[in-house]
Amino acid sequence: MxxxxxxxxxxxxxxxxxxxxxxxxxxxxxxxxxxxxxxxxxxxxxxxxxxxxxxxxxxxxxxxxxxxxxxxxxxxxxxxxxxxxxxxxxxxxxxxxxxxxxxxxxxxxxxxxxxxxxxxxxxxxxxxxxxxxxxxxFLRLRAANQTFNRETAKIFFGSIWPRWNHWTSDSLPGNQSLTDVLARHVVAHVHDALLDASGDRTHPEETYFVPPIKNRLDTGDLVNIDGDVWIVVTPRCDLASAGKVETILLAKCKDVSELWAAALGAGAKSERKCNELIQHERMPKQHFLHPMRDNNSQTHGPWMAQFHHIRALPAAEAVVQLLPLRFASLSPLFVPSLVERFGAYFSRIGTPAYSSE
The missing domain is CATH 3.40.50.2300 (Response regulator)
Structure with a gap:
């Protein structure tokens, strides 16, 4: 039955x-x-x-x-x-x-x-x-909760309980709550275990937080300025401390949805075409950003963040202007690769052009 x-x-x-x-x-x-x-x-x-x-x-x-x-x-x-x-x-x-x-x-x-x-x-x-x-x-959410509990049990019996005396004896800097510290520790372990179980493969919807979670400007925030999409590329360590930097850097995002649609419809060549885009078309000047859906199920992107098209805004002005314009933010798993490629692009030295004459 x-x-x-x-x-x-x-x-x-x-x-x-x-x-x-x-x-x-x-x-x-x-x-x-x-x-x-x-x-x-x-x-x-x-x-x-x-x-x-x-x-x-x-x-x-x-x-x-x-x-x-x-x-x-x-x-x-x-x-x-x-x-x-x-x-x-x-x-x-x-x-x-x-x-x-x-x-x-x-x-x-x-x-x-x-x-x-x-x-x-x-x-x-x-x-x-x-x-x-x-x-x-509802059933998927219940199953997700069961998965989380299963992985939490592993970390609880394997790490947290045996080391609990270290947790309670150590003094915490600032006003941190031991409960919050423990929660972050568990979530980090569970996230890593689930990612490993999937062979380090993620779903495109995991790329973004929609809408952004934080109430402050952060690296990887996507903003819509007069119809153009930009992404914040200033490093997180600079944004976390108010007044640390005087300017906020944004890279313009070029919509490549037509190229993406063509790649998806390329038959046997589809995977290769998609991978070329995901690999930034092998150009150091740009970074691929996956397509996303908003809360109304409307699709946006994908984009190529253009490191050769940078906009700088005074920090005080950026906070006021950009916060209400945010519509998504890269999740922490995808921010490091953005910043790494941005830094690599600007740290290249290059050599003078060669002439035989």
Missing amino acids: ESFAELRILVAEDEESKIKEWVDAIAAHNVDVENKKFSVNAQFAKSVQGALSLIGQFRFDAAVVDLRLEIEDGVEENNTNGNDLVRHILVTEPMGVVVYTGQQSEADDYRVPQVRIMNKGEGLAQVFDWLSSNKDL
């Missing part, structure tokens, strides 16, 4: 009649699992505190939240406490979120377009349709 995935959802709802609707709808859905291709396992909470307690005990793939929740268990009053729960989830838990309410106008602007706001009057079918359309993403 074919096995089907089970989605685990949190339902924050304080009306008994609505909870019964959920129970009946889930039972009907699960009876038809062969057609639906997934089953649903739900936990119910009537208050924000109840929901937070469940989040602490279980890992959920998605949450469906009513805005009207009990103030505390057994205490009812008109409120929009569901907004508090959604905001908590958005900063602490990677999961899908639906606001399922009869008061849609009272939902906050969560600034996350993926959070769906649904009208209770249109029934639960829309929620199940949403779960179905996002099922693969």
Whole structure:
């Protein structure tokens, strides 16, 4: 018998009649699992505190939240406490979120377009349709979490636990938290282990952070200035310390999407043509940047960063002007090669031209 995935959802709802609707709808859905291709396992909470307690005990793939929740268990009053729960989830838990309410106008602007706001009057079918359309993403995220835990277990038993006394006895410079240090150490090990397991091969989507994560200008930031794409090439060590440099350097990015499309369509020669572009067309004056998709699934690039087309901006002006123009940033794995090639281009000496006359 074919096995089907089970989605685990949190339902924050304080009306008994609505909870019964959920129970009946889930039972009907699960009876038809062969057609639906997934089953649903739900936990119910009537208050924000109840929901937070469940989040602490279980890992959920998605949450469906009513805005009207009990103030505390057994205490009812008109409120929009569901907004508090959604905001908590958005900063602490990677999961899908639906606001399922009869008061849609009272939902906050969560600034996350993926959070769906649904009208209770249109029934639960829309929620199940949403779960179905996002099922693969939720299951991939769960599998990624399991992979991370597996690799974390290896580093925990092999390195962290045996050396824990060194972690706790060493004084930390500045205001660093031992928790943050430990988290970075684990993430670095897990990232390296997963990269090694894939044979040091990455997916193009790993090339960028979209949008940029840092709230300051950084090496590898891509900016759009008057329709032209530029990339910050000033070394990270200079950008990390405010006032260290007086100018910020950017290299212009030449769009090579037509060449890339032609290479992809070159049949048997496709891999060789693509590799020529990825290898910067063997020109030291430029650096290949993979194509990327933005949050609206629009494709941009690929580009060649032009080291012979450099723009310098006063540092103070650059911070103000460029920050709002950033649309992506190279991930740390790809920044070193950019800076290395940039430095190699400018450090070449060359020789005088030879004439036989």
